[in-house]
Amino acid sequence: MPRNIQVEPLRTEPIEDQAVELVERKGLGHPDSIADGVSESVSRALSRLYLDEYGKILHHNTDETQVVGGGSEPKFGGGRITQPVYILLVGRATTEVNGEKLPYRDVAIRAAREYVSSICRHIDVDKQVEFDCRIGQGSVDLRGVFEQSSVLSNDTSFGVGFAPLSDTERLVLESEKFLTLKLKKKLGALGEDVKVMGYRQGKKIRLTVAAALVDKEVRNPQEYRAVCDEIGEKLRENAATLTRREVAIDVNTADDPELGRYYLTVTGCSMEAGDDGSVGRGNRANGLITPCRPMSLEASAGKNPVNHVGKIYNLLGSLIAEEIVKEAGGDVKEVHVRILSQIGRPVDQPQIASLQILPANGVKLPAVRAKAEGVAQGWFDKIDTIPRLLLTDKLSVF
Numbered sequence: 102m103p104r105n106i107q108v109e110p111l112r113t114e115p116i117e118d119q120a121v122e123l124v125e126r127k128g129l130g131h132p133d134s135i136a137d138g139v140s141e142s143v144s145r146a147l148s149r150l151y152l153d154e155y156g157k158i159l160h161h162n163t164d165e166t167q168v169v170g171g172g173s174e175p176k177f178g179g180g181r182i183t184q185p186v187y188i189l190l191v192g193r194a195t196t197e198v199n200g201e202k203l204p205y206r207d208v209a210i211r212a213a214r215e216y217v218s219s220i221c222r223h224i225d226v227d228k229q230v231e232f233d234c235r236i237g238q239g240s241v242d243l244r245g246v247f248e249q250s251s252v253l254s255n256d257t258s259f260g261v262g263f264a265p266l267s268d269t270e271r272l273v274l275e276s277e278k279f280l281t282l283k284l285k286k287k288l289g290a291l292g293e294d295v296k297v298m299g300y301r302q303g304k305k306i307r308l309t310v311a312a313a314l315v316d317k318e319v320r321n322p323q324e325y326r327a328v329c330d331e332i333g334e335k336l337r338e339n340a341a342t343l344t345r346r347e348v349a350i351d352v353n354t355a356d357d358p359e360l361g362r363y364y365l366t367v368t369g370c371s372m373e374a375g376d377d378g379s380v381g382r383g384n385r386a387n388g389l390i391t392p393c394r395p396m397s398l399e400a401s402a403g404k405n406p407v408n409h410v411g412k413i414y415n416l417l418g419s420l421i422a423e424e425i426v427k428e429a430g431g432d433v434k435e436v437h438v439r440i441l442s443q444i445g446r447p448v449d450q451p452q453i454a455s456l457q458i459l460p461a462n463g464v465k466l467p468a469v470r471a472k473a474e475g476v477a478q479g480w481f482d483k484i485d486t487i488p489r490l491l492l493t494d495k496l497s498v499f
Contacts, residue, residue, distance in 0.1 A: 111457035130293025132378025140403030146212035163192035164403030168378035179317035262418025290318035292369020
């Protein structure tokens with residue numbers, strides 16, 4: 102069956118030529134990102150359980166995790182946790198097959214514990230985090246849709262994607278990764294709860310960085326300030342490898358030494374002291390929050406990777422856009438992709454796949470139309486590879 106793929110001009114000023122651009126990324130230790138990561142880790146653990154036992158991924162959606170902040174008393178040299186963080190696992194799953202009950206709660210809680218431990222190095226999950234699993238059995242109607250001979254969409258929803266990333270987008274994305282995946286290994290005082298906000302006006306970019314510091318690694322305000330200065334300096338060095346634009350960086354601007362106010366934590370994560378988190382309130386499927394670009398409000402993390410288009414189409418939108426830019430070899434400035442499903446219809450047969458293309462100067466749309474359509478067709482042909490890419494960590498959803 103032919104697919105409804107529509108190619109049209111993208112009628113906009115290129116993002117790099119617009120006067121103002123805003124981009125945000127919430128770091129891996131941010132409460133919203135923790136909720137996303139826990140939801141996705143539970144989904145992947147259940148997927149592996151189903152694959153091991155039955156050879157296919159059964160119905161589940163674990164995209165409603167809630168993180169309820171605890172209590173703490175941080176202080177220079179080391180404080181204490183006064184109340185544990187509470188993490189509630191919510192969603193639906195296949196809990197029984199042919200009368201046999203599955204250990205889904207044990208699998209879900211173990212996955213959540215392992216994820217939090219892997220991200221938050223200063224948190225003792227045995228003492229400082231309480232996990233509660235309230236995942237229940239899925240809707241009969243949705244399970245019926247899932248069990249059809251072909252994979253059918255379980256929702257009428259849309260996904261979007263765009264490419265390539267702008268300088269500002271790439272800088273924000275890579276700056277957070279640099280802090281939470283690289284610099285924290287060398288800088289013991291740097292926690293995982295990081296947020297990077299990028300603002301470009303003309304050719305100048307300013308990053309505002311909120312970085313939680315670990316109190317036991319910092320003895321006094323002078324050491325705290327030195328760590329913040331080092332974070333800023335290392336970020337500037339890293340930025341120089343990513344963009345030629347002038348970049349200004351501010352770190353922990355809410356600090357007020359006169360009032361004794363510092364972004365100081367016991368665990369390196371603000372969820373220790375009342376900051377809550379919910380799935381879908383943070384980064385989109387491409388890892389960024391981009392109000393100057395097309396975005397979907399879907400929470401991709403934790404959704405079923407086989408038939409939930411709220412996850413699949415947002416991933417697919419970025420993959421299609423990125424490959425069109427790559428295959429066009431300089432003939433395309435920007436690509437926006439919008440894909441709409443219809444519940445009960447095969448996931449590889451969207452109602453519409455809209456490809457909006459901004460050709461490079463001197464290039465006409467017909468010169469790249471066939472190539473763009475071919476890329477989209479190719480991804481819909483292999484849409485069943487998305488679960489494997491997710492389970493092997495080839496794709497991220499936040």
